Amino acid sequence: MQVLVIGAGVIGLAVARNAALAGHDVTVAEKTGGIANGVSSRNSEVVHAGLYYPTDSLRARHCVRGRRMLYEFCASHGVGHRKCGKLVVATDQAELAKVETIKQQGETNGVEGLELIGGNAARALEAELSCIGALLSPESGIVDSHGYMRALWGELEDRGGMIAFETTVERISYKAPHWRVHFGGRDAGILDFDAVVNAAGLGAQALARRIDGYPTEKVPRLVLAKGNYFSYAGRPVFSRLVYPTPVDGGLGVHVTLDLAGRMRFGPDVEWITEESYAIDSSRADAFYARIRSYWPGLPPDSLVPDYCGIRPKLTGPGEPAADFMIAGPPAHGMPRLVNLFGIESPGLTASLSIAAAVVKELS
Numbered sequence: 001m002q003v004l005v006i007g008a009g010v011i012g013l014a015v016a017r018n019a020a021l022a023g024h025d026v027t028v029a030e031k032t033g034g035i036a037n038g039v040s041s042r043n044s045e046v047v048h049a050g051l052y053y054p055t056d057s058l059r060a061r062h063c064v065r066g067r068r069m070l071y072e073f074c075a076s077h078g079v080g081h082r083k084c085g086k087l088v089v090a091t092d093q094a095e096l097a098k099v100e101t102i103k104q105q106g107e108t109n110g111v112e113g114l115e116l117i118g119g120n121a122a123r124a125l126e127a128e129l130s131c132i133g134a135l136l137s138p139e140s141g142i143v144d145s146h147g148y149m150r151a152l153w154g155e156l157e158d159r160g161g162m163i164a165f166e167t168t169v170e171r172i173s174y175k176a177p178h179w180r181v182h183f184g185g186r187d188a189g190i191l192d193f194d195a196v197v198n199a200a201g202l203g204a205q206a207l208a209r210r211i212d213g214y215p216t217e218k219v220p221r222l223v224l225a226k227g228n229y230f231s232y233a234g235r236p237v238f239s240r241l242v243y244p245t246p247v248d249g250g251l252g253v254h255v256t257l258d259l260a261g262r263m264r265f266g267p268d269v270e271w272i273t274e275e276s277y278a279i280d281s282s283r284a285d286a287f288y289a290r291i292r293s294y295w296p297g298l299p300p301d302s303l304v305p306d307y308c309g310i311r312p313k314l315t316g317p318g319e320p321a322a323d324f325m326i327a328g329p330p331a332h333g334m335p336r337l338v339n340l341f342g343i344e345s346p347g348l349t350a351s352l353s354i355a356a357a358v359v360k361e362l363s
Contacts, residue, residue: 004193006169009040012199013152014355020159028163036149039201042309044256047141048346051106058324060109063346066353077151080259086140086241089131089294095245099135113138128237130296173212195336195362202312208339218332220341223313227267228279230303236263253290279305311344328361336362
């Protein structure tokens with residue numbers, strides 16, 4: 001089967017690699033000049049255990065399954081990763097009750113090894129912490145996301161797949177038994193495919209509207225949530241990921257580490273109306289306040305604007321977080337077409353599991 005995947009972010013690459021492993025002839029259309037130039041290159045590189053997500057949601061199922069698959073993939077493909085563990089910290093009784101609820105949800109989701117510990121035990125693990133209790137998640141970790149995506153790309157090419165860079169998709173129509181795709185950009189032209197996967201991230205909704213006959217009421221709204229990150233100018237003081245209790249729209253300003261041991265903080269949640277990657281340095285004020293609730297020793301003038309990412313959310317401020325939307329033929333009635341909407345965190349962790357589900361929808 002000739003399969004077109006649109007978007008060479010982590011989800012598109014994982015889907016393309018899975019389809020190629022299944023024996024399909026795979027082409028990826030990417031509008032930029034390289035892989036992972038959108039949502040996938042602007043995250044915290046955290047491997048999520050699967051704690052927070054509602055029971056039986058796509059997020060919960062794909063995160064837990066995908067995390068196991070991701071660690072196995074990284075180990076077998078030489079991709080840098082570290083299962084460093086994570087602490088979700090509580091600084092007062094109300095937060096402690098929330099953390100207990102998160103533990104229960106994580107266990108319901110099948111997360112292994114969760115343990116509630118007191119403030120002294122937390123400080124024994126991370127001496128700089130200030131908290132009255134914490135949830136220890138030993139399965140959480142970090143990954144070299146670009147190394148991971150390069151490995152997916154390599155395996156795709158090993159199986160005969162290819163990526164067409166600087167190639168936009170202008171229009172898609174179904175002319176039985178094929179999908180006719182009009183390309184612009186470097187490889188402009190018209191080609192037919194047996195199946196199409198829309199993994200365009202922030203552009204997924206706009207692309208779905210360019211599919212002739214696709215029901216407009218099946219295209220969800222796109223809500224943009226910017227997450228800003230600030231790096232720490234000093235020597236790292238934590239060896240694990242440290243998360244506060246969650247906030248509206250995200251998981252709170254947390255401590256993230258990279259494989260070189262560098263420490264940064266983020267993301268916050270900044271609701272925006274149009275795509276912008278400028279960081280407002282004044283947002284650091286709120287970072288200092290939130291971080292000092294669990295790390296009082298954060299020195300002044302030690303946070304430096306680093307980078308930001310934008311999550312393609314389906315719900316806005318004050319609304320319950322929407323689940324992933326994997327819209328295959330049963331959802332819209334069109335054959336061998338899958339649109340992926342709202343694939344934000346924990347999309348990186350869940351990518352291999354999502355890919356397996358998407359390829360199954362194409363058969």
